[in-house]
Amino acid sequence: MGKHLLEVKNLKKTYPLRGTSNKLFAPKEHMIAVNDMSFYIEEGEIYGLVGESGCGKSTTGRAIVGLNKMDSGEILYNGKDLCKLSDREFRPLRKDLQMVFQDTLSALNPRGRIGDILEETLIIHGMGDAAKRRETVLEILQKVGLSEEHYFRYPHELSGGQVQRLGIAGALIIQPKLIVCDEPVSALDVSIQAQILNMLMDLQKELRISLLFISHDIGVVRYISDRVGVMYLGSMMEEAGTEELFENPLHPYTKALFAAAPDPYIQRREVAALNGEQPVRTEKFAGCAFCTRCPYATEKCRQEEPKLRDVKSGHKVACHLAE
Numbered sequence: 001m002g003k004h005l006l007e008v009k010n011l012k013k014t015y016p017l018r019g020t021s022n023k024l025f026a027p028k029e030h031m032i033a034v035n036d037m038s039f040y041i042e043e044g045e046i047y048g049l050v051g052e053s054g055c056g057k058s059t060t061g062r063a064i065v066g067l068n069k070m071d072s073g074e075i076l077y078n079g080k081d082l083c084k085l086s087d088r089e090f091r092p093l094r095k096d097l098q099m100v101f102q103d104t105l106s107a108l109n110p111r112g113r114i115g116d117i118l119e120e121t122l123i124i125h126g127m128g129d130a131a132k133r134r135e136t137v138l139e140i141l142q143k144v145g146l147s148e149e150h151y152f153r154y155p156h157e158l159s160g161g162q163v164q165r166l167g168i169a170g171a172l173i174i175q176p177k178l179i180v181c182d183e184p185v186s187a188l189d190v191s192i193q194a195q196i197l198n199m200l201m202d203l204q205k206e207l208r209i210s211l212l213f214i215s216h217d218i219g220v221v222r223y224i225s226d227r228v229g230v231m232y233l234g235s236m237m238e239e240a241g242t243e244e245l246f247e248n249p250l251h252p253y254t255k256a257l258f259a260a261a262p263d264p265y266i267q268r269r270e271v272a273a274l275n276g277e278q279p280v281r282t283e284k285f286a287g288c289a290f291c292t293r294c295p296y297a298t299e300k301c302r303q304e305e306p307k308l309r310d311v312k313s314g315h316k317v318a319c320h321l322a323e
């Protein structure tokens with residue numbers, strides 16, 4: 001087992017639900033977006049976080065890079081709990097913890113040339129003089145498969161795949177320790193997806209950084225990750241090394257995700273594909289988060305929330321019937 005780069009412990013995030021009380025001072029109901037999430041990421045590891053849209057993956061990822069404040073829990077990095085830091089205290093750590101978004105284009109200055117956008121990141125972090133910065137920008141453009149010619153172009157002149165390459169360049173240029181990649185290839189064609197994933201994997205190995213790779217696409221997560229966490233309704237349902245998880249999925253939700261996946265290399269299990277919608281989880285919700293959709297749910301499942309526990313070395317499951 002490698003050294004832990006970052007550790008997430010019992011993270012919780014709720015949002016008030018609109019219209020749950022029409023009395024002025026009555027307490028509002030809260031939707032639980034992230035519930036008791038715990039996992040770690042090793043140095044030089046790609047950790048995949050997978051689950052349907054709205055399950056809390058992005059909320060968790062954004063908390064790690066300081067974009068979301070959580071209600072409770074810890075994010076331990078370099079001996080510090082990121083959840084307890086003020087914006088000012090967090091600022092020096094931004095260099096280490098970067099993010100790549102699904103919609104990179106909307107986060108870029110449309111009037112800035114690509115070279116200037118990347119150079120500005122270096123200026124913000126006080127890295128290099130003008131000559132060194134230009135050299136660094138040209139180097140990173142080449143690393144992500146863009147060229148010197150792109151230096152003077154505007155973001156809107158790039159294709160979808162090139163924009164995501166630029167987003168990755170923007171994260172990599174300040175030499176981070178961890179990049180949270182939030183659905184970075186979801187909007188791209190399959191062939192472009194493969195190119196971007198291969199590039200990310202090569203760069204991750206070369207630069208020895210860690211990735212938290214967030215996606216709803218189980219096939220993509222399987223392809224890129226060393227270990228995988230499966231999330232449902234804010235909670236971790238199952239976690240294992242990629243090979244172990246795909247050879248031996250134990251949680252009914254993981255099996256249902258596999259059954260629904262279009263990827264022909266993912267083994268189908270004897271379980272029906274997911275039916276129905278994810279319910280809204282509030283403080284009133286008791287029992288297993290998956291019990292409203294699980295074909296095996298018992299009375300115990302409806303009463304008692306199963307703990308995420310080791311069923312074999314490195315393979316954790318939150319299900320009463322896992323054994």
Ligand code: SF4
Pocket residue numbers: 251252253288289290291292294295296297298301306318319320321322
């Ligand atoms: Fe299904 Fe019960 Fe397991 Fe939850 S605890 S996944 S409801 S069998």
